[in-house]
Amino acid sequence: MATGHTDPQRRERILAATLDLIVDDGVAGVSHRKIATRADVPLGSMTYHFTGIDDVLRQAFTRFADHIVAVFEEHLSRARGPEQAGEAVTDLVHALSDGPRRDLILSQELYTLAARHPEYRELTQQWMQRSRHLLEQHFDADTARQLDALIEGLTLHRALDASPHHRELTRQAVARITAA
Structure with a gap:
């Protein structure tokens, strides 16, 4: 897996992890930290790729x-x-x-x-x-x-x-x- 901002799949992994987390915990259970953990990306990637939750x-x-x-x-x-x-x-x-x-x-x-x-x-x-x-x-x-x-x-x-x-x-x- 590529690291840093050069990882072309990072954004897609974040979106996939978000949907998986919603399925497991509902929208109420979603947070930047939980998504980043599920997507296996640094927490800072959330604000790099998205303006907010x-x-x-x-x-x-x-x-x-x-x-x-x-x-x-x-x-x-x-x-x-x-x-x-x-x-x-x-x-x-x-x-x-x-x-x-x-x-x-x-x-x-x-x-x-x-x-x-x-x-x-x-x-x-x-x-x-x-x-x-x-x-x-x-x-x-x-x-x-x-x-x-x-x-x-x-x-x-x-x-x-x-x-x-x-x-x-x-x-x-x-x-x-x-x-x-």
Whole structure:
């Protein structure tokens, strides 16, 4: 590993460590010292690369939002026509809800910050716009907005329910929204 400010991966390690720490301890458990320790970097690297803890959190959550948008894109880009797009949305709900608990935890931590702080609300709004834009490649704007909310809700319900609903229920919900 390179040392000093010449370490090109240091900033990325800090952001990855921040997300890992949020998963383990929540946003409330994050501090410069804990992030630096987790990233195995000197504490001074935190202020060298970031203006403060909010800057670290915003950039880490931006990185996370980019990851989720890439998952949306992966599923939706393969769809050809409305029927395949509906099936892609169904696949997306199940991929997200059956996927890493890490993504669910990070989503909820970001939503909680966004509910309290406008700068994080702006980040979530950008994320939603990007997700809806991908959906709008297959559906009109109103349907895309409804599907985006359905994806969020069904993903959360499936991930947290002791007996998650089956794929057919997701397919039916998507069909009801896209049939209008």
